Amino acid sequence: MSIPNTETTATSPEATPGTADEPGKDGTQRRTAVRWKLFLLLLVLVSVNYIDRGSISVALPIIQKEFNLAPELVGLLLSAFFWTYALMQVPVGWLIDKFGPRKVMTASCIGWGAATAASGMAGGFLSMFIARLGIGVTEAGVMPAGGKLNAIWMHKSERGRGATILDAGAPLGAGLGGIIIAGLIASTGSWRWSFVIAGAATVLMGLAVWWYVRDNPRQHRGVNDAEASYIEASHAAEDAEAAMDGSKGKRGLLPYLKFRSFWAMCLGWLGFNGVFYGLLTWGPLYLAQAKGFDLKTIGWSTLVIFGAGFVGEIIGGTIADKWRASGASANLVMRTLLGISSAIVVAGLVGVTVVPDATTAVVLLSLVLFFLRWVGLFWSIPSILGGRTNAGVLGGAMNLSGNISGFVTPIVVGLIVGATGSYTWALLYFVGSAVIMGASVLTLNYNKRLPV
16 A cells, blocks of 8 residues: 655645755645654554454354354354443543543553453453453554544545545454464464464554654654644634534534434444444354355455455545545535445345355455445544544544444344354344445535534
8 A cells, every 4th residue: 555645745824945854846845744654553553453353253263162152152252342342432532532642542552452462361251251341441442543643633635545544454454363363373373372472562553652643743753844734724724614613612422412414423333333343253253164164264265355345445535535636525425435335235245145155255245345444434524523622532432333233243143143053144134234334324414514
């Protein structure tokens, strides 16, 4: 993936001739690219997040046998992470708005690294369940903090790419996790050591976040005046628009509950995660039990399926920003792209339920993930609806809704598989989630901030 080529010259009146970099031909200072480097770091961070989060799914065939778990208990174990992760979203969003994303994100990394390592020492179902609860608590701050950083660091015209670069770590981590965790299990001879190693890597990521991330572009010594002024000019324009619309400063969550777009945002993310988390948690076991894949084949298939999601997300964000730059309205761009995405996801999942061939199923699931991940554009919505000031709490509310699917979906799929001995109705459950997503993305108003 290449960094977008936007580092030309400063367009705001505050930009001054070169103090940090060589001036361009017209004498104005060329913008640094720190914001894009910061988001590439966040891409790596979220990838590690999802490697850790999905590690249990890759190792599950071994863990299920070692702990002698019925499908219903497997579903309960897979859901444990999402219980605490969902419950922490609104509180952690408030913490981000109060203390800043850098502190919250760093603390999250160190805490979840320790919890992931602890899960490798579990002696049975109960201790593994408790460790997964701990991972949910500690990981909760990462994505809302990323949404806040998107509002702070990115020019309005770049937030589609910022949102999808951030969120693309989810499919990338899920895809790489299949290979990395499977490889660690094979090389160490133990799923436990794979979790310990993954946890240690996460702690190192926390140190990298503290070293590089800042809560304001002016605080970063790598940012020159041209880049800072470019971002600030966008902020000033947005603040002026908000003042004209009657929008106020920092608000709690309650004033937003009366708006249709708030609920469309939450339900859209709930439907999206009903599909994504379902495939993330049960996908490897589905490939093992329904398609007869061994551990190595599961790893490579997971890489292909979720790798397609990574590519699709980056492409979706780029299309959205370029289309907006051409003068199209936010509603036209978002409703068209996300409406197409939803329709293809529904059709692809229906196809998976009827095709018996394993290779065709992997191809269809790859297609599903490619278009599903376009909905990663949703991480630009908290700042659209609430501005920079309230992006943390709105991002937390959105992620709370999405992670209700996180703890409901694994349990429901476990009950379905346990009762029917088949994955057909589980896949139809994913279809229903995609329909909810599609209705929501077409209902949401993407054009302006909510007047609270």
